[in-house]
Amino acid sequence: METTRPKQSSAGKIKRLVLTNEGRTKLNTYPDREFYEYPRFVTHVDDRFISTLTSLYTERLRPGSEILDLMSSWVSHLPPEAEYKKVVGHGLNAQELAKNPRLDYFLVKDLNQDQKLELQDCCFDAVLCTVSVQYLQQPEKVFAEVFRVLRPGGVFIVSFSNRLFYEKAIATWRDGTAYSRLQLVVQYFQSVEGFTLPEIIRKLPNAGGAQEEKSPFNQIMSMLGLLPRADPFYAVIAYKNFKPVYE
Numbered sequence: 431m432e433t434t435r436p437k438q439s440s441a442g443k444i445k446r447l448v449l450t451n452e453g454r455t456k457l458n459t460y461p462d463r464e465f466y467e468y469p470r471f472v473t474h475v476d477d478r479f480i481s482t483l484t485s486l487y488t489e490r491l492r493p494g495s496e497i498l499d500l501m502s503s504w505v506s507h508l509p510p511e512a513e514y515k516k517v518v519g520h521g522l523n524a525q526e527l528a529k530n531p532r533l534d535y536f537l538v539k540d541l542n543q544d545q546k547l548e549l550q551d552c553c554f555d556a557v558l559c560t561v562s563v564q565y566l567q568q569p570e571k572v573f574a575e576v577f578r579v580l581r582p583g584g585v586f587i588v589s590f591s592n593r594l595f596y597e598k599a600i601a602t603w604r605d606g607t608a609y610s611r612l613q614l615v616v617q618y619f620q621s622v623e624g625f626t627l628p629e630i631i632r633k634l635p636n637a638g639g640a641q642e643e644k645s646p647f648n649q650i651m652s653m654l655g656l657l658p659r660a661d662p663f664y665a666v667i668a669y670k671n672f673k674p675v676y677e
């Protein structure tokens with residue numbers, strides 16, 4: 431006799447909510463689509479941040495991978511020389527995404543209105559989210575969806591700095607410090623069953639900076655506040671189920 435079982439959802443199971451309702455609020459309460467209606471062909475972080483991120487991708491992403499770039503725009507931070515099987519973009523502004531030379535195709539959707547990714551289960555080796563996690567109002571659900579679309583052993587790399595569209599960042603992020611923001615992203619991972627222990631990568635501009643930055647002239651300029659401030663780099667990384675070991 432045939433029995434009908436309830437269909438199991440393969441989205442990651444959310445163990446607990448990280449944010450309070452108050453913590454999810456934004457100062458600008460208009461739909462995000464309106465804020466991102468016009469394309470911004472700018473880079474949101476400095477060259478050093480981008481080169482740190484590209485090096486991280488070189489280290490963690492295997493050639494031939496299938497990659498989802500979540501909250502993507504017109505630029506890609508993937509190493510230009512690396513060849514991937516497929517790179518899919520997911521964002522809010524179609525004009526920006528259409529200019530991104532790395533994307534095979536893209537999807538446009540407001541993740542604060544609906545967190546479901548229109549993508550199959552277990553179809554990506556890596557998901558990336560660059561300088562954007564602070565805008566998610568339902569991060570637990572988005573991380574659960576990322577878990578669903580990742581293959582076992584797939585990696586989710588969330589990177590950010592201290593820049594933000596203040597009015598569009600959630601209250602918990604706005605009111606936080608660098609340390610609390612890192613902890614927040616760690617907790618987003620931990621809220622979903624099955625992610626490995628999150629790793630934290632932190633590269634602060636003054637720690638081990640280039641030799642010319644330590645020159646007496648630059649030190650004086652820095653004390654006077656006349657050197658442009660460099661962007662700190664933070665990334666939180668975890669894998670679905672296990673971290674693969676490659677020879």
Ligand SMILES: C[S@@+](CC[C@H](N)C(=O)[O-])C[C@H]1O[C@@H](n2cnc3c(N)ncnc32)[C@H](O)[C@@H]1O
Nearest residue numbers: 462474501502503521522540541542560562565
């Ligand atoms: C600061 S930009 C970063 C863009 C890109 N990741 C990069 O590294 O340059 C923030 C991005 O988040 C996306 N975004 C913001 N709110 C969103 C939402 N509610 N749903 C989907 N994407 C969103 C926007 O489309 C925008 O491209």
